[in-house]
Amino acid sequence: xxxxxxxRLIAVFTWTGFSSIGGGRSAYFHEALVRRRGWIRNDEFVxxxxxxxxxxxxxxxxxxxxxxxxxxxxxxxxxxxxxxxxPGAVILVGxxxxxxxxxxxxxxxxxxxxxxxxxxxxxxxxxxxxVRGSLRGGRGILVAVVTFLAVGPLRLSTVGVVLVMAAxxxxxxxxxxxxxxxxxxxxxxxxxx
Amino acid sequence: xxxxxxxxxxxxxxxxxxxxxxxxxxxEMERQSVTIHGWLTxxxxxxxxxxxxxxxxxxxxxxxxxxxxxxxxxxxxLAGLAMFLPTSVLAMVISHHWQQxxxxxxxxxxxxxxxxxxxxxxAGGVYTLARIAIHDALTLALAVLxxxxxxxxxxxxxxxxxxAGTLGWLLTR
Numbered sequence: 001x002x003x004x005x006x007x008r009l010i011a012v013f014t015w016t017g018f019s020s021i022g023g024g025r026s027a028y029f030h031e032a033l034v035r036r037r038g039w040i041r042n043d044e045f046v047x048x049x050x051x052x053x054x055x056x057x058x059x060x061x062x063x064x065x066x067x068x069x070x071x072x073x074x075x076x077x078x079x080x081x082x083x084x085x086x087p088g089a090v091i092l093v094g095x096x097x098x099x100x101x102x103x104x105x106x107x108x109x110x111x112x113x114x115x116x117x118x119x120x121x122x123x124x125x126x127x128x129x130x131v132r133g134s135l136r137g138g139r140g141i142l143v144a145v146v147t148f149l150a151v152g153p154l155r156l157s158t159v160g161v162v163l164v165m166a167a168x169x170x171x172x173x174x175x176x177x178x179x180x181x182x183x184x185x186x187x188x189x190x191x192x193x
Numbered sequence: 194x195x196x197x198x199x200x201x202x203x204x205x206x207x208x209x210x211x212x213x214x215x216x217x218x219x220x221e222m223e224r225q226s227v228t229i230h231g232w233l234t235x236x237x238x239x240x241x242x243x244x245x246x247x248x249x250x251x252x253x254x255x256x257x258x259x260x261x262x263x264x265x266x267x268x269x270x271l272a273g274l275a276m277f278l279p280t281s282v283l284a285m286v287i288s289h290h291w292q293q294x295x296x297x298x299x300x301x302x303x304x305x306x307x308x309x310x311x312x313x314x315x316a317g318g319v320y321t322l323a324r325i326a327i328h329d330a331l332t333l334a335l336a337v338l339x340x341x342x343x344x345x346x347x348x349x350x351x352x353x354x355x356x357a358g359t360l361g362w363l364l365t366r
Contacts (some may be wrong), residue, residue, distance in 0.1 A: 018249045019351035025251065026315070031350050047304060048288075050311025055287060056209040057280025058253035065284040070292075077285045085277055088250015089257050093269055095244050096261050107366065112243050114361020117332035118354040120323045121339030127315050140309040147313020152320030159210075165310045173306040 002072045004039055009072050010083050012037070013064060017084035025060045026052075027119075027126035029067060035129075039071060042133035049130075054162060061085060143169040197264055197271060199230065204256045204275040211253060211280070222255070232263035253277070335361050 004012075012032055020028040026049055033040045040048075048070060052062035061081055068080020135144055143165060150161040203225050210218045219242070226232045233241070241258035248254070253276055260272025294300040327333050335357045342353040 019349075020249060028350060035346075046308050046311060047291075049315065050307045051287060051291070052284065053311050053314045054307060055280070055284055056211060057284060058208065058211050058251045058276065060251035060253070061277050061281055062284040065281050066288045069285060069288040074285070074289070077281075077288065081277070081281050085250060085254070085273075088248055088254055089269075089273055091248045092245060092250070092254050092257050093261055093266070095248055096241070096258050096269075099240065099244060100262070107362070108247065109243060110365055111358055111362045112246055113326070113332065113365070114335055115354060115358035116246065116322070116326035117335040117361060118339040118357030120319065120326050121336035121341075121357070122343055122350050122354055123319050123322060124336070125340045125343045127312075127319050130315065131312055134308060135312055140305075143306075143309035144313040144316070147310050148316040148320070151314060151317035158314070162310065162314070165313065166307060169306040169310055170303060173302050 002076070004071050006072055006075055006079055009068060009076055010079050013068065013080045013083035014087060017064075017088055020060075020084075026063055027123045029063060030126050030130065033067060033071075040067060042130065044070065046130060046134040054166070139169075139172045143172065196230075197268065200232070200260060200263055200268055201271045201275045203230070204260070204272045205279060207256075208253075208276045208280050218253075219255075222259075226259050226263075230263075232259055237262060251277075331361060331364060 016028050016032045030045055034042055034045050045067075048063060048066035051066050052059045055062055061084065064080040064084045065077045069077035071080075131144075135141060146168075147161060147165045150156045150165070151158055207218055207222050207225065210221060223235070223238050227235050227238055238259070241262070242252070242255055244258060245252045245255045254273070256272040256276035257269045260268035260270070262268075264271075291300070295304060323336070327336055339353050339357045342348045342357075343350055
């Protein structure tokens with residue numbers, strides 16, 4: 001059941017939590033667990049990512065729970081969550097104390113503008129890699145494009161879009177499931193990269 | 194004491210509104226924390242969100258910032274627990290059962306059907322982030338440079354992001 005030891009999981013999740021600054025945090029998990037270490041296959045990552053987006057709750061912690069559970073069961077989920085939330089929370093309380101004493105000026109705002117722009121480049125590249133590894137078939141592409149347009153440019157409510165598009169996608173896939181609908185039918189590493 | 198309970202309750206139900214990324218819940222959280230309950234000022238709320246972006250961990254740690262501003266360490270603890278604990282338990286329960294369910298036909302279809310929705314949400318998140326962060330030639334150049342650096346697979350993402358961020362800061366200050 002356990003793919004990696006708890007200690008390694010805690011170390012990697014803590015480091016991923018630490019290095020994930022500026023937004024687009026799921027990209028760092030993809031880099032650390034799929035691309036670098038190969039602990040998790042791309043299609044497994046997309047499943048957990050989808051779960052973390054569809055379930056209520058902050059998606060970064062949901063993703064840590066789902067990935068941690070996949071890697072090391074119940075303990076993996078619990079420690080994965082603690083590893084990404086606790087260090088950041090302690091640092092944030094420290095930073096908040098400094099902030100409330102007026103320690104930050106305009107330079108922090110300038111720095112975050114550059115960081116946010118750079119993060120857009122990172123998440124763009126990660127999304128492209130994930131799309132190439134797991135999006136196939138006309139129905140899937142159609143659903144992905146419409147979902148993107150609805151929550152992106154059209155700025156519709158995410159909750160409504162998820163409910164409607166999940167129902168539409170289920171109907172489309174239910175009507176004509178592909179002949180080889182085996183859950184293990186996952187892309188090989190060569191297809192992913 | 195009553196206000197502490199109110200703080201905990203508010204972040205508990207706000208956590209349930211986070212679907213498909215945290216950015217969507219920010220307007221409602223600002224309304225609750227600033228306008229309705231007066232836990233902090235609008236300026237402090239924006240600065241708090243910036244702080245959560247600059248520090249590691251989920252950006253929904255903004256709950257800890259608001260809780261700390263409102264009621265000190267105890268407020269930070271309760272708001273943080275309310276934001277992360279119940280939804281994490283739910284994610285754990287679903288993850289657990291999904292591994293058993295996914296061998297069945299309906300689950301395999303549901304999984305195939307939900308993946309494109311997740312990918313669409315991911316792309317929508319990139320769009321939203323870009324709309325906020327890319328507003329001139331410099332920020333666009335920083336984004337492209339970072340994407341190219343990450344594409345080479347030779348630069349750790351965090352280094353690429355930090356280098357680009359520092360470059361942008363040096364060029365704009």
